[in-house]
Amino acid sequence: MSDARRREKQELHAFQDGELPFWRRWRVARRLARDAGAQRELASIAELRALLREQAAALPGPDLWESVRAQLPTAARPPPLDADDTLPARAPWLPAWVGAAIAAASVAGVMASGMLSGDAAPVGSLRWLDSKGKPVIVLQDDRDATIIWVLQKPEQVSAGARDAVA
Amino acid sequence: MQWPRRAGRDLGLALAVVLSAAAAGAQALVPPEPGGFTAKPRAPRLIFEVTVLHASPSPGGVDPGAERFDRLLRDTVRYESLRVVKAKQRKVKLNEIEKVELPTGQNFRFRPIDAGERGVLVSVDWRKTARGDFRLPRGKPLILGGQPYEDGQLVVILEAE
Numbered sequence: 001m002s003d004a005r006r007r008e009k010q011e012l013h014a015f016q017d018g019e020l021p022f023w024r025r026w027r028v029a030r031r032l033a034r035d036a037g038a039q040r041e042l043a044s045i046a047e048l049r050a051l052l053r054e055q056a057a058a059l060p061g062p063d064l065w066e067s068v069r070a071q072l073p074t075a076a077r078p079p080p081l082d083a084d085d086t087l088p089a090r091a092p093w094l095p096a097w098v099g100a101a102i103a104a105a106s107v108a109g110v111m112a113s114g115m116l117s118g119d120a121a122p123v124g125s126l127r128w129l130d131s132k133g134k135p136v137i138v139l140q141d142d143r144d145a146t147i148i149w150v151l152q153k154p155e156q157v158s159a160g161a162r163d164a165v166a
Numbered sequence: 167m168q169w170p171r172r173a174g175r176d177l178g179l180a181l182a183v184v185l186s187a188a189a190a191g192a193q194a195l196v197p198p199e200p201g202g203f204t205a206k207p208r209a210p211r212l213i214f215e216v217t218v219l220h221a222s223p224s225p226g227g228v229d230p231g232a233e234r235f236d237r238l239l240r241d242t243v244r245y246e247s248l249r250v251v252k253a254k255q256r257k258v259k260l261n262e263i264e265k266v267e268l269p270t271g272q273n274f275r276f277r278p279i280d281a282g283e284r285g286v287l288v289s290v291d292w293r294k295t296a297r298g299d300f301r302l303p304r305g306k307p308l309i310l311g312g313q314p315y316e317d318g319q320l321v322v323i324l325e326a327e
Binding site: 006007009010013014017019048049125126127128129130131132134136139140143144145146147148149150151152153154 | 215231238239242243249250251252253254255269285287294295296297298299300301302303306307308309310311312313314
């Protein structure tokens with residue numbers, strides 16, 4: 001997408017949000033009056049915003065966990081592993097601090113790689129990061145881009161599901 | 167000999183133009199501040215682009231405005247559609263806090279701390295998700311993702327121009 005095209009799109013987003021000063025607003029309105037493509041673009045922006053607002057406003061669905069659990073086969077739980085076994089019984093469920101430690105290690109690793117590069121200008125952009133206790137992955141930090149993903153659960157986790165995990 | 171009225175009017179007009187030009191020139195010679203100091207230069211404004219994307223597992227394709235980011239993300243993040251929710255340009259002074267409202271109602275805030283040849287050092291605060299400092303060379307995007315939103319996730323991209 002060309003720079004001019006990108007500017008036009010940004011202007012339409014700003015127009016939709018009512019962020020433009022009078023003069024630029026007038027100019028965009030004039031362009032909209034004669035440019036069918038711009039009209040379609042603006043309609044698409046407005047439609048997407050409306051859709052997202054609508055979904056955000058929708059009430060959360062009923063908690064179906066109890067009815068699902070009632071239909072699950074009642075298979076006997078496997079016996080707990082012997083105390084001599086090296087793996088603890090809760091091995092499949094990594095405790096939260098392990099995730100945090102991995103996150104801290106990955107962030108520290110990225111930062112260290114930047115610091116150990118000698119006199120050369122560091123390639124990575126990340127200086128420090130606080131993910132507020134949540135696991136975080138630095139997917140990429142090179143000349144092209146810095147991509148950081150914070151692993152978060154949706155806030156609407158049902159109580160039933162939480163109980164099942166715990 | 168009598169001057170024609172029109173010639174007199176033209177002469178008056180020319181005289182007015184010459185006088186106003188002279189006045190403008192004299193004004194330019196006056197130092198802007200007493201004591202001969204020049205006026206303090208204006209703090210430069212840094213230009214940033216903020217793009218907010220919605221990555222969703224529902225089919226829907228990739229918006230043309232998101233194609234560049236799709237090329238960066240498609241190998242590492244799983245989604246079926248990538249749509250541009252917002253694309254903003256912001257002109258910000260050093261140490262000025264700028265914010266962009268996200269569809270979640272939260273603000274994505276950033277503050278340029280330092281600007282140099284290696285790019286702009288920016289402090290970023292995405293509430294409830296993460297905060298940090300990043301050195302952004304011109305045109306290199308900082309892509310932050312992971313905040314759950316609807317059936318997918320929000321992705322915020324910050325670029326310095």
